[in-house]
Amino acid sequence: MPDAEIIAIGSELLTPQKIDTNSLYLTDQLNALGVEVVRKTVVGDERERLMDTILGAVARSQIIVLTGGLGPTEDDLTRDAVASALGRAMVFRQDICDQIEERFRRFQRKMVEINRRQAYIVDGAEVLTNDRGTAPGQWIEQNSTVLMLLPGPPNELKSMFEKECLPRLQRLLPPQVIHTLMLRVVGMPESDLDQLIAPVYLRYPNLATTILAVSGEIHIHLRARSADAAQAEALIAEVAAQIEPLIGDRIYSRNGDSLEKVVGDLLRARHAHLSVAESATAGLLGGRITAVPNSSDYFLGGFLAYSDRMKTKLLGVPPEMLIEHTAVSEPVAKAMAEGAKERTGSDYALSITGYAGPEGENVGLVFIGLATPHGSEARRVQFPGDRERVRAFSTNIALDLLRRNLSA
Amino acid sequence: MPDAEIIAIGSELLTPQKIDTNSLYLTDQLNALGVEVVRKTVVGDERERLMDTILGAVARSQIIVLTGGLGPTEDDLTRDAVASALGRAMVFRQDICDQIEERFRRFQRKMVEINRRQAYIVDGAEVLTNDRGTAPGQWIEQNSTVLMLLPGPPNELKSMFEKECLPRLQRLLPPQVIHTLMLRVVGMPESDLDQLIAPVYLRYPNLATTILAVSGEIHIHLRARSADAAQAEALIAEVAAQIEPLIGDRIYSRNGDSLEKVVGDLLRARHAHLSVAESATAGLLGGRITAVPNSSDYFLGGFLAYSDRMKTKLLGVPPEMLIEHTAVSEPVAKAMAEGAKERTGSDYALSITGYAGPEGENVGLVFIGLATPHGSEARRVQFPGDRERVRAFSTNIALDLLRRNLSA
Known part of the structure; x- marks a missing residue:
């Protein structure tokens, strides 16, 4: 199967404000055909650099998608640069010009002279109709390479x-058929996970494996391609049967669902309700739980107890306990969760108390509490990293603690 | 002035899900030094292609920034590929290895064997310290070209x-002297703002103007470059004197400070304390207020009252009021804020109640309440957009309501 590369053309894509997102759509479409995108390039509206980029791509790849630079203005150079790079002429096509003129008429406007530029095509190209704008696309075959010129x-x-x-x-x-396995994992560092499963996936070079750390979680994608659907499926099943037992119950989803969605579904299935008591995260956990539509089915609410006094006042944590153990301790985490459970009348409650930093001793030390109908517990975690990470990662551990309890 | 190119390395950046955004930050930084970015490339974790890309860049450009591929796993190939492309050896550095090991120890973990890979550097490279992770960066000069290897x-x-x-x-x-004016604006759409100020900034073509909509706020950057400091400063002052009166008190910061930081500073200056009562946002406002270090100086805590029952139980909103006006109404927003103020003993309290969707009538209708030492008020807002935007934008309006009250 040939590989593809995507070239996005436009100086605005080289500013700090604008990013090429067309390539995400194109990658999705190409992958579905079994084609991998192996390189993406962004170049400005500059003739020399553009030609150099096209020449490099033609020498390497069999499918080349160029986006942008098909407009009517001086700085729209894609047509010219492709023609020069391929050593072909530019040809004026009266039929395209007529279509553009007709399009302007339809919107009660008059075609301006510069739009004639859009009626030139690279000699030998097939014209790709644009039903949404004036710039026609072009499909060019050269030896065993295909170039597509598409509008931006x-x-x-x-x-x-x-x-x-x-x-x-x-x-x-x-x-081609593509079969995918998505595993989402929480509770272990990326390097540990990779060490665990690399011995398996490295034995399957015909499987595309990607491991991605996302805000303290890990997303694993395994992708098998085959002309035969059963074969692709069998390959994925074979690898999954070896990898999944290694990771065990640290896998929280197999379909792309987020951790908060998984926990929500577990609560809904039990007709159980949840509340929270947050100190260091001060709302991030509640905000994350309620990012899921219809979370009101199981989420009641909770308390942000940022100061010691609020832990006592809102959650009933005894002042003596705060003095004896400090606010960042196992007894206080448990007392916070118990207080939230009792004061909201929920079945379960999660609490988070910790030092998010940036200053002070013990930065990254966090206790997560969980109160359930059968008692309460707390977990001590020490995170590396800055304030933002400590807070975000704490919500992972909290949700995971509840997930494990509900799955047990 | 030399040009730069950016090479982002990682197979995940060639999937339909993930995009390289580091290059936006890097472009902004390089532009501020007067350096233009002329090409961006994304390549996967594939040795041959990576080497080919590096060789091409070295032949063309004087500043090359490579991001990603410095991790500890098999597919982290940047170090190797750069060494091969430059014809240099890889050197093991015991001091780096010791630092990585020490970092693991600090977080009570044991360094695994594969992390030793991160202690190899390209011969002749300067090591760039990583204070947020294990992978050190590298700075390599070769003839008149500089290569920077940075973590992803x-x-x-x-x-x-x-x-x-x-x-x-x-x-x-x-x-080069670069003088910048940064204005952050809340409370008006980007297109309205642009229409307002474009007649001014378009008269100054030697000024770089960027207008960026960020989660419901607008950031305006005006940048003047000159070899002469006084000249750059005078130009910025001239333009600012015309633009600022047009936007008025919708400008909330002139130094890059976030809205939550500005509000926090206003509260601290008055020795005043704040609490929150959140329904639709269920913690996002509290989470945002406490993203600012030392926010415990002025933030006490608050309540997540997601259900009607919790609005009564936690905040004392009268059940009759909920029946008569519904939970998304001006009286309930005010009662929520008053309840939070009273039950925490804070001087000020903000509340948010609304329909975040995705389903149902009135999606995007939100009431923001504010209780102060001098009484309470509520504001009705109707947002376009999806659940995530409605929730995020609501926290802007809430913070801005308090900012205006504290600045009056």
């Missing part, structure tokens, strides 16, 4: 890709 | 770039 505006690009490029690519490429 | 995680990358790369780049590059 996402709505024009998507419509053109689906209607004009997909059918041509399907004719060109061998049929 | 944004918090590690930013800290390293500011502390280690900026001073080195400043020594390397011809001096």
Whole structure:
């Protein structure tokens, strides 16, 4: 199967404000055909650099998607640069010019002279119809390489890709099925996880494995491609059967669901209600739980007890306990969770108390409390990292503590 | 002035889910030094392609920033690929290994064998300290070209770039004075703001103007570059004198401070304390207020009252009021704020109640309440957009309501 590369053209994509997002859509479409995107490049509206980029791509890759630079102005250079790079002429097409003029008429506007530039195509190119704008696309085959010239505006690009490029690519490429396994893991560092499972996935070079650390969680993607659906599925099943037992119950989802969604579903299935008592995170846990639509089915509310006095006043933590153990301690974490459970009437309650920093001793030390209908417990965690990470990671551990309790 | 290119390394950046955003930060930083970014490339964890990309960049550009691929696992190839491309050896550095081991010890973990990979550097490289993670960066000079190897995680990358790369780049590059005006604005749409101030900034083509909408706020950056400091400063002052009166008190900061920081400073100056009562946002406001270090100086805590029953139980909102006006109403927003103020003993309290969706009538309707020592008020807002935006934008309006009250 040939590989693809994507070249996004436009000086605005080299500023601090703007990013090329068309490539995400294109990658998704190409992957579905079994084609991997192996390189993405962003270049400005500068003739020399653009030609150099195109020449490099043609020498390497069999599928090249170029986006942008098909407009009518001076700085729209994609057509010219591709023609020069391929050593082909530019050809004026009266039929395209007429279509552009007709489009302007339809919107009661007059075509301005510069739009004639859009009626030039690279000699030998097939024209790709643009039903959302004036710039036509182009499909160029050169030896065993295909170049697609697509417009930059996402709505024009998507419509053109689906209607004009997909059918041509399907004719060109061998049929393929892709089977994916997504595992989401919480409670272990990326390097430990990789050490654990690398011996397995390294034995399957025909499997694409990616391991991604996202805000203290790890997302594992395994992707198998085959001309035969059963074969791709069997390969994934074979690898999953070896990897999943190694990670065990640290896997919290197999379908892309977030940790807060998984915990919510477990609570809903038990008709149980949850409340929270937050100190160091001061709302991040509640905010995360309620990011899930319909979380009101199981989430009642809770308390932000940022000061010692509020821990006593809002949650009933005894002042003597705060003096004896300090606010960041196992007894206080448990007392906070118990207080939230009792004062909201929930079945379960989670608490978080810790030192988020940035200053002071013990930065990163956090206690997570959990109160359940059968008693309460607390867990001590020591995080590396800055204030933002300590707070975000604490919500992971809290949700995971509840998940394990509900799954037990 | 030399040009720069940025190479982002990681197969996950070639999936449909993930995009390289580090380059936006890096572009901003490089532009501020007067350096333009002329090309961005994304390549996967594949040795041949990575080497090919590095060789191409070294042949073209004088400043090359590589991000990612410095981790401890098999697929972290940046160090190796750079060494091979430059024809240099890899050198094991016991001192770096000791530092990594020490970092693990500090967090009560044991360094695993694969982390030793991170102690190898390209022969002749300067080591760039990573104060947020294990992977050290590298600074390599080859003829007139500089290569920077930086870690992929944004918090590690930013800290390293500011502390280690900026001073080195400043020594390397011809001096330029850049004078910047940063205005942060809340309470008006980006397009309205642009229409208001464009007639001014368009008359100054030698001024770089960027307008950025960030989660319901707008950040305006005006940047003047010159070899002469007084000249740059005078230009900024001239433009600011025309733009600021147009926006008025919707400007909440002129130094990059966040809205929650500005509000916190106003509270601290009055020795006043704040509490919150959140329904629709269920902690996002508290979480945001306490993102500011030392927010315990003025933030006491508060209540997450997600259900009607909790609004009564935790905040004393009369059940009749909830029946007569519904939970999303002006009287309930005021009663929630008053309840939080009274039950925490704070001087000020903010409340948020609304329909975040995704389903149901009135999605996007939100009431923000404010209780002060002199009485209480509520504001009705109707947001467009999805659940996430409604919740995030609501915290802007709440903080801005308090800011205006405290500034009056």
